[in-house]
Amino acid sequence: xxxxxxxxxxxxxxxxxxxxxxxxxxxxxxxxxxxxxxxxxxxxxxxxxxxxxxxxxxxxxxxxxxxxxxxxxxxxxxxxxxxxxxxxxxxxxxxxxxxxxxxxxxxxxxxxxxxxxxxxxxxxxxxxxxxxxxxxxxxxxxxxxxxxxxxxxxxxxxxxxxxxxxxxxxxxxxxxxxxxxxxxxxxxxxxxxxxxxxxxxxxxxxxxxxxxxxxxxxxxxxxxxxxxxxxxxxxxxxxxxxxxxxxxxxxxxxxxxxxxxxxxxxxxxxxxxxxxxxxxxxxxxxxxxxxxxxxxxxxxxxxxxxxxxxxxxxxxxxxxxxxxxxxxxxxxxxxxxxxxxxxxxxx
Amino acid sequence: xxxxxxxxxxxxxxxxxxxxxxxxxxxxxxxxxxxxxxxxxxxxxxxxxxxxxxxxxxxxxxxxxxxxxxxxxxxxxxxxxxxxxxxxxxxxxxxxxxxxxxxxxxxxxxxxxxxxxxxxxxxxxxxxxxxxxxxxxxxxxxxxxxxxxxxxxxxxxxxxxxxxxxxxxxxxxxxxxxxxxxxxxxxxxxxxxxxxxxxxxxxxxxxxxxxxxxxxxxxxxxxxxxxxxxxxxxxxxxxxxxxxxxxxxxxxxxxxxxxxxxxxxxxxxxxxxxxxxxxxxxxxxxxxxxx
Numbered sequence: 001x002x003x004x005x006x007x008x009x010x011x012x013x014x015x016x017x018x019x020x021x022x023x024x025x026x027x028x029x030x031x032x033x034x035x036x037x038x039x040x041x042x043x044x045x046x047x048x049x050x051x052x053x054x055x056x057x058x059x060x061x062x063x064x065x066x067x068x069x070x071x072x073x074x075x076x077x078x079x080x081x082x083x084x085x086x087x088x089x090x091x092x093x094x095x096x097x098x099x100x101x102x103x104x105x106x107x108x109x110x111x112x113x114x115x116x117x118x119x120x121x122x123x124x125x126x127x128x129x130x131x132x133x134x135x136x137x138x139x140x141x142x143x144x145x146x147x148x149x150x151x152x153x154x155x156x157x158x159x160x161x162x163x164x165x166x167x168x169x170x171x172x173x174x175x176x177x178x179x180x181x182x183x184x185x186x187x188x189x190x191x192x193x194x195x196x197x198x199x200x201x202x203x204x205x206x207x208x209x210x211x212x213x214x215x216x217x218x219x220x221x222x223x224x225x226x227x228x229x230x231x232x233x234x235x236x237x238x239x240x241x242x243x244x245x246x247x248x249x250x251x252x253x254x255x256x257x258x259x260x261x262x263x264x265x266x267x268x269x270x271x272x273x274x275x276x277x278x279x280x281x282x283x284x285x286x287x288x289x290x291x292x293x294x295x296x297x298x299x300x301x302x303x304x305x306x307x308x309x310x311x312x313x314x315x316x317x318x319x320x321x322x323x324x325x326x327x328x329x330x331x332x333x334x335x336x337x338x339x340x341x342x343x344x345x346x347x
Numbered sequence: 348x349x350x351x352x353x354x355x356x357x358x359x360x361x362x363x364x365x366x367x368x369x370x371x372x373x374x375x376x377x378x379x380x381x382x383x384x385x386x387x388x389x390x391x392x393x394x395x396x397x398x399x400x401x402x403x404x405x406x407x408x409x410x411x412x413x414x415x416x417x418x419x420x421x422x423x424x425x426x427x428x429x430x431x432x433x434x435x436x437x438x439x440x441x442x443x444x445x446x447x448x449x450x451x452x453x454x455x456x457x458x459x460x461x462x463x464x465x466x467x468x469x470x471x472x473x474x475x476x477x478x479x480x481x482x483x484x485x486x487x488x489x490x491x492x493x494x495x496x497x498x499x500x501x502x503x504x505x506x507x508x509x510x511x512x513x514x515x516x517x518x519x520x521x522x523x524x525x526x527x528x529x530x531x532x533x534x535x536x537x538x539x540x541x542x543x544x545x546x547x548x549x550x551x552x553x554x555x556x557x558x559x560x561x562x563x564x565x566x567x568x569x570x571x572x573x574x575x576x577x578x579x580x581x582x583x584x585x586x587x588x589x590x591x592x593x594x595x596x597x598x599x600x601x602x603x604x605x606x607x608x609x610x611x612x613x614x615x616x617x618x619x620x621x622x623x624x625x626x627x628x629x630x631x632x633x634x635x636x637x638x
Contacts, residue, residue, distance in 0.1 A: 073537075
């Protein structure tokens with residue numbers, strides 16, 4: 001099932017939750033909507049599900065207008081952030097719900113409902129919990145039951161709202177891998193919303209980065225990390241060093257000093273220089289575009305993280321860099337820094 | 348070395364702050380108990396003592412008097428009708444307020460509370476002004492020979508008015524706390540509106556519904572002011588139990604008055620016990636659903 005979203009606008013009073021959003025989702029894809037809170041990602045998901053309606057725009061499934069159908073008719077499996085399990089029903093009845101409420105004409109027999117629920121509980125590896133109530137389950141178990149319940153109606157699309165948001169770090173990690181392998185197994189077109197970049201990059205085939213109701217970039221996880229399209233994406237995904245620079249006729253100036261780097265065609269004017277922490281080459285003093293004094297060093301794993309006070313400029317600028325441990329840094333060292341990779345964005 | 352000592356000191360100080368000296372604790376509890384005994388237990392006991400003062404035979408005769416039986420019947424019928432209607436209205440109002448956002452919502456909430464803040468006598472007078480001979484619709488009703496005032500319909504209407512807030516009030520906070528996620532889940536799984544209501548919403552609020560019905564019923568059976576204004580006090584026809592108690596008392600039929608009163612007192616006691624049980628269920632139902 002492909003999904004196409006065109007020119008979607010959704011406003012709450014004067015606040016535009018979604019501002020002209022276009023998105024195409026291919027069949028069988030596992031897509032992440034990534035953005036800070038208030039970026040409109042959940043609004044978009046709810047509109048696709050039919051739980052909310054856009055002010056204007058189109059939503060179509062396989063080329064067919066979906067907006068004429070209510071949530072119940074779209075055959076969309078929705079997994080809520082807080083699971084929204086029916087608290088007065090057992091796990092079994094929760095999963096069976098979607099099958100039991102079907103119109104009598106197409107409703108399955110009790111025996112085949114039971115068989116289907118058992119299959120689903122086996123799929124999420126929780127058949128031993130079938131007579132428990134939601135309040136007796138852990139967060140990770142509830143999450144998987146919510147997923148089994150959504151899958152019961154044989155959804156054409158699976159939508160997950162912050163699926164791992166309410167779980168602790170270890171369970172979250174396990175469930176991520178589990179979700180990816182489950183998607184591989186059932187191969188239903190899936191979209192999940194997250195504010196956690198690591199989650200999006202690790203689980204999804206494709207990542208949609210959103211901010212302030214707009215899509216900033218769509219790309220593979222590697223793409224959005226290595227080639228951020230906008231300053232927002234660079235700052236939001238991965239840790240970045242951001243320096244305020246002035247671009248003038250192809251030269252890049254920081255605090256009145258021209259840096260020994262190319263402007264890469266950035267337009268003249270006030271700009272921001274983005275560098276990944278690990279893309280800063282450390283050398284002896286005078287060897288790089290930037291100069292600085294090491295203030296503080298912490299070492300963990302394969303890297304040392306150094307806090308460096310950049311010299312030059314009126315006010316002191318502190319940056320953090322990640323360097324390999326082969327050349328140990330010490331507090332007070334004067335070092336030269338050369339960005340291996342960097343991006344300049346206007347603004 | 349001095350650490351543990353100073354620490355135990357701290358604990359002791361905190362203990363003292365938390366609990367009052369034994370004597371004061373005893374005094375406070377004693378005052379509360381004496382107050383309850385003087386103002387609640389003693390009068391209640393007196394009601395039953397008076398009712399049985401002429402023996403159980405007299406008590407039974409007072410209750411099986413035709414007027415008494417008619418009052419009991421009328422009270423039960425009015426309570427049944429008004430509780431059923433208020434259950435439906437209350438559910439709808441609470442559903443609308445808790446699950447949807449719309450213009451005029453706060454106005455509706457304060458409107459629901461209105462019967463609590465208006466004196467019951469005025470609630471009754473409103474119906475006199477509407478349906479009375481000199482009232483707004485009075486002449487029209489008279490010309491069509493429809494009897495509302497000084498008859499069962501007005502008593503029922505007044506009771507509905509006075510007891511309206513109970514069900515809605517019991518449900519609104521409960522439904523607001525539960526949010527709409529389970530309903531959304533049900534809808535997205537293909538359930539219709541009615542299926543969602545009966546399979547998801549209603550089971551989640553059933554204890555709240557019972558709680559509202561219980562309070563509403565107690566008030567409906569015990570209501571005096573509003574009903575007194577619209578009833579007309581026609582003996583054997585439009586007297587409810589509280590009204591009959593007053594009439595009998597004014598006629599110095601103390602045993603009969605207290606016999607009927609003892610039934611109302613019994614209702615109060617049963618309500619109290621049921622309320623305690625329901626509150627326990629409500630507390631369980633309201634446990635947060637995460638963690």
